[in-house]
Amino acid sequence: MSAEANIRTLTIDEVDVSARADQTILEAAREHNIEIPTLCHLEGLSEVGACRLCLVQVKGARRLLPACVTRVEEGMEVTTHSPRIDRYRTMVLELFFAERNHVCSVCVANGNCELQTLALRLGMTHVEMPYQYPQLPVDASHPRFTVDHNRCVLCTRCVRVCGEIEGANTWGVMGRGAQSLVITDLKEPWGESETCTSCGKCVQVCPTGALFEKSRAGMRAQKHPEFLPYLRIMREGEQQ
């Protein structure tokens, strides 16, 4: 197949854009510096399409589509921002803030939190919905890391990195609906996990203060998920 046959041209926010046929709307947009907010997406991990923040309008589609999993098509007309989409995104973000206990001022991730940053970027100045204040545990049994379920947004990045990159499958999700929790093994204390390799990848990819390194808890520690794509490329290179 020739290179041209693999190229699709489309418009994103009325800008002409070309992309490879196997790229998603999100990838095409980011390559052209068009910003679409995301939370569960992380380069280097599989997509789950769960946070719904990257929903965009595609002309002709009956529903809004998640940019992270929707492939580009020839002639596609994509709108990433409109009053309606922006309003939905803000409300979705409010739902995140209201469902658990995101107290930014006393959070270890304050200043380095993707959820907090999204609120700033999307202009969410307050939450219209009542906060739920669920009683959720903090597990500090691991010698180096802590999981604070109060800050968890259930993006499952930790679950994916642990299964897809580290291959340990220590992290999983239990329960369903609002009762869902990320767990290690059979919901055992993290420190007693028989599968955890203590590699810390889950901590680096966590977008909020749900997973953090104990030693840097008070230091507004920045996370470093940038290693992922490189790791992936290197591994794929080894396999070839």
Place this chain on the structure above:
Amino acid sequence: MNAEELQQLAAEARDERPQFDYEVNVCMGTGCLSQHSDRVKNALEKEAEISGRKCHVRRTGCMGLCAAGPMVLVEPAETRYGHVHEGDAQEIVASLGGDPVARLDPQLRGYFEGQKHVVLENSGHIDPEKIEEYIARDGYEALVKAVTEMSPGQVIEQIMKSGLRGRGGGGYPTGLKWDTVAKVKGAQKYVICNGDEGDPGAFMDRSVLESDPQRVIEGMAIAAYAIGAAKGYIYVRAEYPLAVQRLTVALQQARRRGLLGSGICETTFNFDIDIRLGAGAFVCGEETALIASIEGKRGTPRPRPPYPAVSGLWGAPTLINNVETFANVAPILRHGGEWFSSMGTARSKGTKVFALTGKIQRTGLVEVPMGMTLRQIIFGIGGGVPDGRKFKAVQTGGPSGGCLPEEHLDLSISYDALISAGSMMGSGGMIVMDDTSCMVSVARFFMEFCMTESCGKCVPCRAGTVQMYELLTRITKGVATHRDLDRLTDLCEVVGATSLCGLGQTAPNPVLSTLRYFRHEYLAHIDEKRCPAGVCEIGTGHPADSAEVTVAGEVHV
């Protein structure tokens, strides 16, 4: 088995019948069994033997009118009895050939007149655990015809012509779905029968599986032939043990007769079916979640596309249809697509089975041609609302549907008419409510359902349903404000527009439809602190008693 053998078998099975002058069918579906219809059957058998009459007592599946169980059907006279007890057996046997036992006829006629049985044509007439009886009533004729005389394309053409649409809820054209999967290239393809009947208030799939399981198997086999699949799965709720048992027996019998397995009808067509048990998750009715569940995982949906037709079970092209959809397939091939499309409305063809329940005289299963009005079903077949109460609403479509008021009783039923009225066909639950039902409480009931059944993957559904549930609770408690009502409306819009799968996308429907037709009930709770139906326990109206209530209740924007 080839066509000749099938005909021979059918003839043999039919020949058995003249040996008997009378056939007494006893319903042994879940509803009647719970009223000990098994004892009725034993008593009838004993009496028949004592009387020495040529009478065959048969176990059958559901006869439809569960409210009048245990039910008995005497053939050839077509006499139906309801509320039959063991003690009635002697009288029934004695009456054979004479006048029916008048005291056992609870005016059943009105219920069956006006119905048109396609899916339920064998229900109540055959023993579900005897494949011969199914074959005697033209069973497997369609499969044999398809496999030996038709090309896969011709089969799909007939299904397309019939205008059959998915009976599980969405109403996607079945022929189109088959065609898509048939055209996708793939060495391995799968057929899945969705028997995860999760809609509370709907039980037609259970009934079909219990009463006529071979029909579903035949439909699946035809589909497999049409799309080129060799393996199928029936996903059944674990809550339906009788259906699972009868299906297991039916599969064994079909295999033994060579109607499943390899080289079906002496052709190269191979197909077999496994049962997979659901484990109590409504969301598994969603295609991609169901697939995840069959793969042994958490039943969480994933974004579509890719659709299962392209990438389904273990990544292979997969066809998923609901039980009732498959049950329609054999008759369509037997009588032709035109025959099917001659029934129903312009865009909704054939018949539909409804589960008529709630505050209605005659509860049970009905099968009617599409296009019948709600009034004809509820007041004609169902006999209207009992106890001299007033009809208030009918709920269709389960947790994804809506509540329609009296003004819509003359709506003629079709997929599109129900949607434009703010409800849905769904799988066919039809729950009638009278003036003792509070519509805000009903909306709250459905929201609680969606909240606990949400898989938790996407935030609008996971957290949005909780928020909506709490707002509805505040309204039923009489502490809500107009600001709460606005929030509720906003949430309905966002959750509907942004949720990942059908569960979340339709979760607001019961709220939206009740807001549309029964807004006055919401306002009565909010403004007058009063529940018009007298269901909600609203306090004294002095919110100052509790500090929390004070904060929530008094503020007007």
Place this chain on the structure above:
Amino acid sequence: MSLYAERPPLPSDDKRWRIVNGTMRKHGYSRNALIETLHTVQSSFGYLDEPSIKFVAKSLRVPLSQAYGVVTFYHFFSLKPPGKHTCTVCLGTACYIKGSDKLVVETEKLLSIKAGQTTADGEVSFTTARCVGACGRAPVVLLDGELSGQVGVAELKAQLERWVRQ
């Protein structure tokens, strides 16, 4: 030492483990058989506990976290042993419209437990169901698995009192 983890031995001599093992063998110890196997464990033992989940997970080479995720996702699976008797009130729409919510309130009052719990003496477990598909007979209650239709509050109370008194 084998490079691949061997399948774990049966947890005990209990014959029921052989039934469980049979289900897994039937499916070729495939990961896909997780839910089917858990069904077998639950029908054999009445519930799933940690050792049994671990045994199944390791036999099928399913990560522990995923096995636990599956068990807790599906409401049919129970992590606690059931009581001697079980009472399940259907909360499907038809049953709800016919007043099954009152049956729940009365049962909770009489047994002094909430839905999903078992009485302290282990006599009665009380659960609710989403819909058992017997809507024509609403409201419906399952007593020790047996379905009763058109159940009134008095009737249900009488049965529960019989169990409690025993």
Place this chain on the structure above:
Amino acid sequence: MSETKTLATVWLDGCSGCHMSLLDMDERLIELSSQFSLVYSPLVDQKIFPDHVDVTLVEGAVASDDDLRKIRKIREHTRVLVSLGDCALTGNVSAMRNQCGPGPVLLRVYSDGQKAPSMGVPALLDRVQPVHEVVPVDVFVPGCPPSADTIYRVLAELLAGRVPTLEGVAHFG
């Protein structure tokens, strides 16, 4: 130049950090004081909330019955109500007790066998609420505390007769 407007600031259940941040405006306070007259504030000696106030900045969440009475009265007499800082906006640290209710909190504080006082101190509400859950709020200023720059910007915009937009400027925490 427009005429002088009246400004009030209120301290509900918060740490007073937002007020500290207000004072952090330093010399800009002088500039603003020519256009605003501060008619009610914990920083000035005025015990009664005036009948008409143009702008009121509210710090803190609504945590006691006294807070509730105050905020309702303030809303009635204020034209533009500004929720200042995370406690007013989200409940923040004040609302962390909502996970357990006020009981365990009082028990922890009065653990030496004393009873929690019931006279002369406001009763705690069952639930700490953000201000907008109780009364309508016009402007939301996130931050713990909002920076002096943000507060200045808000006040300057209000003076100019505009509704301040803080998108991309002020964040929670």
